Amino acid sequence: MSLYRTELRRLRKRRFIRYLALGGLLVLAAVTVGMFLTNQKIGPKQIAAAERRAEQEWRQHVAFTEQYRAQCETARAAGTAGDEFPEDCAEIEPASRESFDPEGFLPSTFDFRNEFGVTLTTLTAVLALVAFIAGASFVGAEWSSGGMMNLLLWRPQRIRVLFTKLAALLSALAGLAVVASALWTVAFWAIGTYRGTTENMTSGAWQSFGLTELRGLVLVLVAGTLGFGLASLGRHTALALGGALGAMVVGQFGLALVLSLAGTRFVDAWLLPTYVRAWMEKKVTLLNWQVCQVSYGGECQPETFDITWQRSAILFAVAVVLVLGGATWAMRQRDIT
Amino acid sequence: MAPVLEIEGLRKTYRSRRRGERRALDGFDMVVEEGQVHGFLGPNGSGKTTTLRTLLGLIRPDGGRMAILGQEVPAALPTVARQVGAIVESPQFFPHFSAEDTLSLLAGAGGVPQRRVMEVLELVGLRERARERVKTYSLGMKQRLAVASALLKDPKLLILDEPANGLDPGGIREMRTLVRTLASGGMTVVFSSHILAEVQQICDSVTIISLGRRVAAGPVAEVLAQHSNSGLRVRLEAVTDLPTAADLLTRAGVQVTPADDHLMVFGVDKPATVTRALAEADLYVSELAPVTADLESVFLELTATAPVPGRHRQVDQSVVVGGQAGAAVSDQTARGWGE
Numbered sequence A: 001m002s003l004y005r006t007e008l009r010r011l012r013k014r015r016f017i018r019y020l021a022l023g024g025l026l027v028l029a030a031v032t033v034g035m036f037l038t039n040q041k042i043g044p045k046q047i048a049a050a051e052r053r054a055e056q057e058w059r060q061h062v063a064f065t066e067q068y069r070a071q072c073e074t075a076r077a078a079g080t081a082g083d084e085f086p087e088d089c090a091e092i093e094p095a096s097r098e099s100f101d102p103e104g105f106l107p108s109t110f111d112f113r114n115e116f117g118v119t120l121t122t123l124t125a126v127l128a129l130v131a132f133i134a135g136a137s138f139v140g141a142e143w144s145s146g147g148m149m150n151l152l153l154w155r156p157q158r159i160r161v162l163f164t165k166l167a168a169l170l171s172a173l174a175g176l177a178v179v180a181s182a183l184w185t186v187a188f189w190a191i192g193t194y195r196g197t198t199e200n201m202t203s204g205a206w207q208s209f210g211l212t213e214l215r216g217l218v219l220v221l222v223a224g225t226l227g228f229g230l231a232s233l234g235r236h237t238a239l240a241l242g243g244a245l246g247a248m249v250v251g252q253f254g255l256a257l258v259l260s261l262a263g264t265r266f267v268d269a270w271l272l273p274t275y276v277r278a279w280m281e282k283k284v285t286l287l288n289w290q291v292c293q294v295s296y297g298g299e300c301q302p303e304t305f306d307i308t309w310q311r312s313a314i315l316f317a318v319a320v321v322l323v324l325g326g327a328t329w330a331m332r333q334r335d336i337t
Numbered sequence B: 001m002a003p004v005l006e007i008e009g010l011r012k013t014y015r016s017r018r019r020g021e022r023r024a025l026d027g028f029d030m031v032v033e034e035g036q037v038h039g040f041l042g043p044n045g046s047g048k049t050t051t052l053r054t055l056l057g058l059i060r061p062d063g064g065r066m067a068i069l070g071q072e073v074p075a076a077l078p079t080v081a082r083q084v085g086a087i088v089e090s091p092q093f094f095p096h097f098s099a100e101d102t103l104s105l106l107a108g109a110g111g112v113p114q115r116r117v118m119e120v121l122e123l124v125g126l127r128e129r130a131r132e133r134v135k136t137y138s139l140g141m142k143q144r145l146a147v148a149s150a151l152l153k154d155p156k157l158l159i160l161d162e163p164a165n166g167l168d169p170g171g172i173r174e175m176r177t178l179v180r181t182l183a184s185g186g187m188t189v190v191f192s193s194h195i196l197a198e199v200q201q202i203c204d205s206v207t208i209i210s211l212g213r214r215v216a217a218g219p220v221a222e223v224l225a226q227h228s229n230s231g232l233r234v235r236l237e238a239v240t241d242l243p244t245a246a247d248l249l250t251r252a253g254v255q256v257t258p259a260d261d262h263l264m265v266f267g268v269d270k271p272a273t274v275t276r277a278l279a280e281a282d283l284y285v286s287e288l289a290p291v292t293a294d295l296e297s298v299f300l301e302l303t304a305t306a307p308v309p310g311r312h313r314q315v316d317q318s319v320v321v322g323g324q325a326g327a328a329v330s331d332q333t334a335r336g337w338g339e
């Protein structure tokens, strides 16, 4: 117990990790402020303005079309018409008034029930990145500075020390994620209230958001564990970060390029972000437009491929088991010099 | 009464896929009795740090047994660790923490009361700088912090790997008194050092290691007596007579090493043997002084690492016990500085 509390204290004392968490929270704050500023509540005033705007645009369009037809007719009469005008100038007709829907001129508004779920993916992505770097830095700096060796002289129980550190890290990350999620929910509820709508929220909708936030929390913990495990395996922070970055950049972009050159059908199915989205949104449906499955109506239907959250769960579980298993094995076996 | 520290037949071979194998310990033995200040000596690369790392569970040995305070390690390490304070080869600390934080975290992890932190910082003279980041410390200050961390537990057995490394003369002397004070308080201290004058002054006993094996062990006086060729320095009234005298003494069956203005004579029981032999040949002695070897020369002799003019000794060239005496290269190729 004293070891666990000491590790929590160590984590709190680490300046880099504090700044990292703060940075993550600032990014999230910036996103909410941005959302607040770019959304507006829709009332009779906004609707009237949108209708005026639609009318105005339509008039402009009619005027422009008429001018264009006049030009066409003059050119035809003079015989100087080229390709820029159609054969028959009567073909130039303004679009109908209906096609200028005032809806399109409404300012963007935040519909809490429909849009909050998607923002949770952003929240989770930011927190997961923070968790990964924090995990890698926490144990990696210990290894590379020799602090781990000192600690093991005090507590010569390698596996216990490793897992106590991990437990301290994960509980701190969970705390951060819970607080951040709560603030995020409150902030977006406020955005819904003042810059949109919070209508139609049922207890079922709340439950669904709650579950999404819970999945987000799990993903944050997975990211933290992976960062921690990789840094412990390599005994260096830079290795975990470099490895992850290498995997992301080279692996993902390179893979995407190679796969699309090879004409693979669902390139996205090989990319990590797809699995993160699937985990958060429960299902991601990939489309392949190259294959047409002609429907009854005669239009082209793309081939589809579903990635469910269960698939993502398996992927994450395998990654955690491999990395943590490797780190445990290395901790047990390798000399510390 | 079981010894505080016991090592028998310890073996360790470092294996690396790229650079092959390196045998660091080859059946090493060591015994330290309670309350002693024990010096652990050996040339560079002879296996001192490896021994201490293995003892403290940082390295897995390939064979042999070890016991601390009568308990077999590494099995009993979690229980005995509370009573062992150690520093291993200029320990590193997380550079962005202050000395106080560093020690406070160690105390927390080991269940030591926090008030010990300031006590040990005071002891090593870092109290006033305790709030500064370790990164900004000088080499000697880091070394002092390391010693402080080893003392934090108020251990029964204190293991210090080259604690004097980087200390200023005042610091070395303080270390000397500190070690003596701790030992008189009942603490057993094992420390490795290359400053043999230092070791000779404060150690009760020593173990000398060369290429992973013990070459000598025991109380300092005994090691000196057993292994030094304590000899006699002989001067004559006329320097020109020295060759004749050397000839004479050699024929009388003693071992003679001529020098510029005197002779060194070894292997004589009584100085009278020398004077009588020379007087019989009408050679008169102007000085006859016993020369006792110091630990340094015994060390150089035992490990065969004394510098030879015009030769650059490579690190692994030292004595192999159980093999031939004298400069010897291990089963690996000797390597130089620049590899």
Ligand SMILES: Nc1ncnc2c1ncn2[C@@H]1O[C@H](COP(=O)(O)OP(=O)(O)OP(=O)(O)O)[C@@H](O)[C@H]1O
Pocket: A337, B014, B015, B016, B022, B023, B024, B042, B043, B044, B045, B046, B047, B048, B049, B050, B051
């Ligand atoms: N991690 C390692 N991997 C491979 N070989 C090593 C490793 N650590 C030490 N050695 C080798 O083991 C031998 C003993 O090294 P050790 O550090 O124990 O020497 P030492 O007696 O402490 O020397 P010094 O007086 O220079 O501190 C040396 O030949 C060294 O090169």
Ligand SMILES: [Mg+2]
Pocket: B048, B049, B050, B089, B161
């Ligand atoms: Mg050493």
